[in-house]
Amino acid sequence: MAFAIAACSGGGAARKRDSEGRVLPTLAEQDPTGTLYAKSVSDAARGECDERTLDVLTCFSYRGHGYEGAQTALGQCLIATGDNTEGLDWIRRAADAGWPDAQKLLAQILLAGDVATRDGVEAAKWAKLYSRNPSLLSLGVQPDRNLALAFQGEITSEQNTEADRRVAAWVPRYWAPTSQVDQRVQRSCEVEGRRPPPARQDVPLITVPEVY
Template sequence: MTIKPRLTHCRSSIVALLATATLLLAGCGADGEGHRRSDDGTILPTARELDPAGTRYSDTMDAASVGDCSQEVLSVLTCYSYRGHGYEGAQTALGQCLIKNKKTSEGIEWLTRAADAGWPDAQKALASIYLDGTTGTPDPVHAGKWAYLYRKNPSLLSLGVQPDKKIGKQIQSTLNQSQSQEARAMAGEWVPRYWKPQTTLDATTAATCYTAPRRVIQQRTIIEGPDNPNY
């Protein structure tokens, strides 16, 4: 009979496969991102391990961009938004999520803060909102103002990014000559303003965007010799 040898061979193969899988998993980060090794064999940290704070921010922004406006995402976006200037992207995403969650006035407030700072996505969003009447009643003049600022936004032009032509066409087909002149005048008087929080967040929300920095473990080098107490 050859059943036992075959069973033994199968068990050995399974053990070998499990061992290989364990080694592969050991070489991966906690999120499955593979580690690389330096020339001397040292395991190098992954991008997520090197910049956990940046990863949390980008992951949250990605979630909001695909329509995830859960309470967790809202809390993290609020935490980042309260950092003020430099986080207009989070303010824009927060405003759009609040509008999606039927908190229109609060959402427009956040979008306006980002748009006032010159954030193009916020300016574009406000142009659409005032044009379609998300606020309750369409406001073509304010729509035109934000559309003109968006189309001439220097941050887009400096990057060579072409503004969405759809917004311009909608403005041209909606505004009459008088409204267009008034909107252009308002855009001409616009100057950037950077929002600063006047209140503090509650401790729970303030903690949502905190990420503990990566710990760097110093490696000790022991030199053997008569002068070394460990010798």
């Protein structure tokens, strides 16, 4: 995936307008139903990580905060296709922002040590952050107990204490892109959004003469 020319975000302080002066939607507003986003994330969860899915997830991921689901899915796809280093970077960005799925996944990866150097303390930190994630708790969603069970007998009391110290010091960080994606990737998540409503036609007021 090349990083080169045009940014995926539709930012800029001044909003673009069409020939009739109507404000044009930004890229973030062009997928009002979220179907492309949801499909791409679902494809990644199933391991269907073709070039098209990678492009779409990259485009969404480069919108930054608010697209941590795409960043997590992109990380999964990159790892599935053999790019472990960049895949972990994307998962960590989403985890740093407080995305619970990314925190859980990062804990599992660091504990297993299959695609990253095993780090019991850091894995326990992310597992604890996941289990206490306010995004889950506020919705009444119970964290996956299997994650906690996976740590039984895997870390020492000293490591657990250090993990608690890191949890207490943790604050969310929101990743912002410092590079750009090329135009092919940029176009991959540009979809037609809602068309603006037609201009209102003013109906002339019809008056009836006073007959009394």
